[in-house]
Amino acid sequence: MTSIWFLLLHLYYPLFIVVDALEKVSSNGDEEAGAAGGVAAVEHNEMSNLHFDNRSHSFQFLEFDWHHVSTPCIAAFWILLASVSKIGFQKCKNICGVFPDCALLIVVGLIVGFVLYKMNFEYASHSLDSQFFFLYLLSPIIFGAGYFMPNRTFFDNLGSIVVFTMVGVLWSTFAIGISLWLIGRTGIFTAEIPLLHVLLFSSLISATDPVAVISLFDEIHVNKLLFTTVFAESLLNDAISVVLFRLFKSFLPIGIENMRPMDCAAGFLSFFVVALGGVLIGVIWAAIVGFMTRHSKEVDVVRPVFVFVLPYCAYLAAEMTGLSAIIALVVCGIAMKPYVKLNIPASTMNSIKYFVKVLAEISEAVIFLFLGLSAIRRHQWDFAFILLTIIFCVVYRTIGMIIPAYFLNKFRLVPYSKVDQFVLAYSGNRGPIAFGLVIGLPDSIPAKDLFITATIAMIYFSVILQVSIK
C-alpha cells in the first residue's frame, strides 16, 4: 500500500518533465520564427492559436496544460523533495547519521541534477538563479536567525564581533586575491587572470556564510558566546563582502590603471554607509512593526502579516538601495522582538515562531538541494587555482582570527580560550551566499566559469570540514 503512494509521488514529476520536453520540441519551430521579430511573432502565435482551434473540432474531455501550472508545480516539487529528503535522513539514521543534513541534501541535489542532465534538460530551468536566491530563499533564513539571536550576548560582544568582521574579511580578501594573482603571474594557472577579477572573486569567497554557520551549529553544540560571535560575524561579513564586491565590480569598466584616489576613498567610506544604512533601515521597519502590531488587537489574522511582511520590506528596501539587506533584516528582527512580545498574545506568538522556524529550515534545505543541483554544469577545471583557493581560504582565515583574538583577549572580561579560537578559525564556512554572488557575476569576465567551479569546490570542502569537525 505505502509503496504505491510512494510510486505515485515519484512518478508524478517525471511525467511533467516528459510533457515539458515534448512541448519544447514541438515549440522549437515557433521560437525560431519568433526570434525574427516582435510583431511578427505575435501574429504567428495568433495564427497558430487559430490553427489549433480549428483542428480541435470536437469537445475534449481532458486537457493537459502543463505550462499553465508549471511555476507553482516546480516550486512545490522542490519543497516536497527537500521535506521528504529530511524525513528520509531521519529514517536512515544508522547510515546517514554520520553526515550533516546539508551534505546529504547536496548529494540528493547532485543526483537529481545528474538525472535532469541525462534527460537533456535545459540547465537554466533548474539551476539556482542569483536574484531568486537573494530575494526569496535567503530572507527567511536570515530573518529567523535575527529573530532568535540572543540579544544580550550579541550586544555584550559587539566590539569583538566588529573587529573580527572588519579585520577578517578585509585581510582575507586582499591576502587571497593578491596571493592568487602573484602565483598566477608565474603561469601555473591555465589562463592569466587580471588582478581586478581575482579581487572580485576573493571578495565573494572571503566572507563566512550565515547559512553554512547555522547548519554547522545545528550539528555541533557550542556555548552561546561562541555561537553568537561566529554567527554575528558571518552576518556582518555580508556588509563588507557586498561593498567590496560592488566596489571591484564598479572598477571593472574603469580598469585598475585609471583608478583615482577619490574612488578608493569613496569605497572606504561606503563600508560605513552600507552597514549603517542597513542598521537604519532595520530600525525604522522594526518601529513600524511595533506600531502596527500594537494597533492590531482587534484583527487577529493580520498579526503574522506584520511580523513577516514588514521585516521583508526592510530587506527589500535595503536590497533596492544597495545597502546591506542582511544587516537590515537582522537588525529589524533583533529590534522588533521586545515590541512583538508585548503586543502579540503568547499563543499567537508561538504559532508565528513555529512558522518562522519552518520557513527558515525549508528554505535552507531547498538552498542546499539547489547547491547540489547547480553543480551539474559546464565546469572550467583548473586544479592549481582551485586547490590554492581552498588552502588560502583556510590559512588566511586562521591567521585572520587568531591574531585579532590575541589582541582582543587583552581587553576582554571573558577571553577566547584556545578551543574557542580553534572553532572560530575552523567555522569560517563558505556557503550559498558566495554561490549566489558568483553566478551573478557579469558574463564579460572570462574566468567566470572557473570562479563558479572554485566557489562550488570551496563550499563542498566546507561541508566536508563540517563532517570532520563533528
Added chain:
Amino acid sequence: MTSIWFLLLHLYYPLFIVVDALEKVSSNGDEEAGAAGGVAAVEHNEMSNLHFDNRSHSFQFLEFDWHHVSTPCIAAFWILLASVSKIGFQKCKNICGVFPDCALLIVVGLIVGFVLYKMNFEYASHSLDSQFFFLYLLSPIIFGAGYFMPNRTFFDNLGSIVVFTMVGVLWSTFAIGISLWLIGRTGIFTAEIPLLHVLLFSSLISATDPVAVISLFDEIHVNKLLFTTVFAESLLNDAISVVLFRLFKSFLPIGIENMRPMDCAAGFLSFFVVALGGVLIGVIWAAIVGFMTRHSKEVDVVRPVFVFVLPYCAYLAAEMTGLSAIIALVVCGIAMKPYVKLNIPASTMNSIKYFVKVLAEISEAVIFLFLGLSAIRRHQWDFAFILLTIIFCVVYRTIGMIIPAYFLNKFRLVPYSKVDQFVLAYSGNRGPIAFGLVIGLPDSIPAKDLFITATIAMIYFSVILQVSIK
C-alpha cells in the same frame, strides 16, 4: 510620533511608483528598438549596458534598483494595504460598521485604482490577472473552506446540495442566456451578441461564488445546515460552471450551426468526468497527506509543508488536467482532516489551523481590493444589458432555489423553512471567480468588455445586497 510612521508607510509606495514611471519613460526608446528583432534587441541591450558602465566612472554610494525588487515589493504592498485596511475598518467601527468588510475593501481598491489611473499607470501592471487569481489567490480560501467544513452536516445533506447545484446552475445558465439573447434580438442592446457568446457569459455569471458566500456568512450568522448547504452548493457550482464555460468556449471556433449531437453528449458526460475526476484527485492527495504526516514524527518542521503543499498539489493537478480544481481541493481538505488530526500533535495543529485562517482571510481581502482596483478600466456601458443581467440573475436564482426546495422538502427529515428558502435564494452572490473567468475570455469575443462591465456590476450589486440583508 504615530503620524510620522503613517506618513512613512504611505509615502513609500508612491516613491516607488514615481521611480518606476521615470524608468518607463527613459526605457521607451529601448523597447521600441527592441521590438525590431530578437537578436538585434539583445545586442542593443548589451550596447546600452556598456554605455551605462562607461558613463558611471566613479563609485556610486547608493544605487536605486527598483526593477530588481519590484515583484515582491508590489506583493508586499497589496498584502499590507489589505491588512492596514482591515485594521482601519475596525478602528472606525461607528462609520464603517454598517458595511461589510468586502464592500469597504472594494472602495479602497477603487480609490487606489483611481489614483493609479490619474497617474497614467499602465492598467496591466495593477489589474487582477486571471491566471494569478486562480493559481495563487483562490486556493488558500478554498482550502481553508474545505478544511473547516463541518463534515457531518455536509455528508448528511449531500443529496439536497447536489440537486440544488445541478438544477440551479444549469437552469440559471440557459434561462439567463436565452432570455438575454431573445431580448437582444429586439435590438435594444447596443450590439447584437451571438447566442454562443451570451451563453458563455451566462455560464460564468450563473454560479454562486464560494468567496462571496464566505464573506457574506462572516457578516450574518445562520444555522449550520443553511451555511453548509449554501457553501457546499457554491463550491460544487464551480464544477458545473467550469464545464459549461469550457464547453461553450470549445464551441466558439466550431459555431453553433456546426455542432453535432456527439458534442452535446460529450459535454453532458464531461460534467461527471470533471466533478468525479476532481473528487478522485482530492482523495488521492488526501491519502498522500495522511501517509506523509504519519511518517513525519521525527522532523517537526516538515509537517506544515505536507498540510499546505500537498493539497495545493491536488489543486494544481486538477487545474492542469482541466478537472475541477475547487472540488479537488475541498475534497482533499475534507478527507485529510481525520488523518491530520491523528498524526500531528495538537499544539502544532493549532499553529497550522491559525495559518490556514490567516492565509485565507488575507487572500480574500486582497481579492476584494483587486476587484475594486480592476474596475477602473475602459468600460463598455450598455445599461439595458447590465440591468437585465442583474434582474435575470436574481429572478432565476429565486426560481431555481424555491422549486427544488419544494420538491426536496417532501423527502427531507428536516425541511427547509420559508426563511431558509429566502436566504437560499438571496445568498446567490456572484463574486471574484466570475471576474476571474470573464477576464480570461478570449479577446476574439467582441462583447468581452461589455461582459466584464456587466460582471463587475453584478458583483457590486451582490455586495450591496449583502448590506441590505445584514
